[in-house]
Amino acid sequence: MYIKYHPILQLCDVLGNKDFPLQLAAACKSANIEQDSPLVLHIEASLGPGRGSNRILLERDFADIEKGSVDLQNGQIIPVNTTTATAEHSDCSSEISQDQVKLAKNNTTPGPYVEASPPSPKRRKTGGMRPVKQTESAPLMPENSEDGAPSVRQVHTETRFPQRKKLGKEVPVLEPTSVDKLIAGIWKQLFSSVQLTRFSTIPEPSFNIRTGVSGEVFQAVNIMCMKYYNQSQSSRALEMIVQAYWIECYEARIAVIRLENPNYSSTEARMMALKEACAVLNWKEKDLRNRLAIWRGYKEIKDAGGWASLIFASTGVYRFCKYRTGFSDGFATRLRHLRSAFEVAADTLHSEWRDLLHVIGHDEPRRYDGHPHGWVIVPGGESAVPLDSTYGHLKLSNGFQYEFIDECVLDQDFFGLIDPRVIPELDNTDICQACKERQSDDIKMNQCSCFPSLFGSVRSPAPIQIFHTTSGRNNGVIARCNIERGTAIGEFTGLITNGIQGVDVMVGGTRPHTYQIFQGQMGNFTRFINHSCKPNSQFQKFYWRGKERILVISKGITAGIEITVDYSDSYWRQLDKRCLCGEYCCRFN
Secondary structure (H helix, E strand, O other): OOOOOHHHHHHHHHHOOOOHHHHHHHHHHHOOOOOOOOEEEEEOOEEOOOOOOOOOOOHHHOEEOOOEEEEOOOOOEEOOOHHHHHHHOOHHHHHHHHHHHHHHHHOOOOOOOOOOOOOOOOOOOOOOEEEEEOOOOOOOOOOEOOOOOEOOOOOOOOOOOOOOOOOOOOOOOOOOOHHHHHHHHHHHHHOOOOOOOOOOOOOOOOOOOOOOOOHHHHHHHHHHHHHHHHHHHHHHHHHHHHHHHHHHHHHHHHHHHHHHOOOOOHHHHHHHHHHHHHHHHOOOHHHHHHHHHHHHHHHHHHHHHHHHHHHOOOOOHHHHHHHOOOOOHHHHHHHHHHHHHHHHHHHHHOOOHHHHHHHHOOOOOOOOOOOHHHEEEOOOOOOOEEHHHHHHHHOOOOOOOOEEOOOOEEOHHHHOOOOOOEOOOOOOOOEOOOOOOEOOOOOOOOOOOOOOOOOOOOOOOOOEEEEEOOOOOOEEEEEOOOEOOOOEEEEOOOEEEOOOOOOOEEEEEEOOEEEEEEOOOEEOHHHHOEEOOOOOEEEEEEEEOOEEEEEEEEOOEOOOOEOEEOOOHHHHOOOOOOOOOOOOOOOOO
């Protein structure tokens, strides 16, 4: 087809493309159009910044303008339908187009032109000029195309508010098993303030507690809550003791029935024993069978971990025994290895717990007495040994003697009555230097909550024990409960002195006013915390009521893991010792 129409020649002049007629003829041949059908050249245009723009041009920077068509048969120009144009452009699109026009006019500063990123290959490509049938209307991009790409002519609002991204865990942490939860509940109860007694008498208040909420009435109600809580815990422990012992009696009764009736099978003997029990308990056989499975779980816990593991089990033990999801050979082995550790904590922290066994006629003497940290747990489930027996290799003339203290003792021969930990520069010694709140030893007056496990609150025993290591470091400290990051494990206590050389000491204060804390003969469990080049706790200074305290702060410790600190480079410098931490990043090995 030979193109000779005047509008086409005008387009050649406007576009500056002399080959445009040939390109149009080739497009007509390639177009799948029936013969004798009218051909129309549909024209589209867009308005946007020119190549002089000094920024990256995006697709949204260009605005579509009105378009028209040229009839290739007679050369007539077909005007655009004004109704269609109005429907295609919303008010918002018109405003954006006007702004872009102003931008194109004002942006006359020369600069490098950067091509915008090419459109996604999934987007349906539409040319600016293409021949279409006269009966067809101008093709519009659907609001939602097949590939999900939005229309370029729509203005979309962002409905999602940008939320702060939660920090993910660096290392995936496995959820604790039912056995882990059971053991954690036992340790939590052992280190709690619960008081288990066989006989508990709670006297009634001597005054009417319904008269008002005065200080005296509120105190009396608090005492009642504490006593009834201890009584309920004691009753629950007594109930489990009797039920575990019932299983032993039940199995013994079955054996006796079979001896008395040799013709009975084991099933018949078991049914006979169940009927005898139901007649006294006034229960249905089905109800007793359901309870029997739970009571049997109590007995298995007692057989593996001892009576202490059952008595101090948390309320979750009922569910644990009911569904029996954790009973296995590994479960019994774990409890057997912890049996002596349970008894050390129970005997030293709850001295009267064995009295509960009198209800079944079991008289068991106390095995471990004294301070909770005066016993060393031996791996493998063997009986714990006294602390002094683990230092026989030192061959001391008077043996190993160590006094456990909660507060530091001042060496008056060196400092007199002046405590070197006092900071005279502080204007108000009752204001915390960290949180700026009031500090007080009185719980009701204290407002500082930096380290409530040690200062200004109810103090509970540290959930730790001394154990014998297998790496040649003699004794160490093991965590029995999870200790969260930032929690104070304990205070470094000992004799406050100065001038000691050649032995392990903790240096406190600032130069030239320094002091030493010596734990050779007195202190607490912090003396037995071993060094590690990759520690899970650290030493930190804290000022409580104007005095400097040195604390051991957790970096996040899991139950059953040894607590370690970094002794610092100054400790190992010029020291004829070999680091036994075993870490891959060890600095002194």
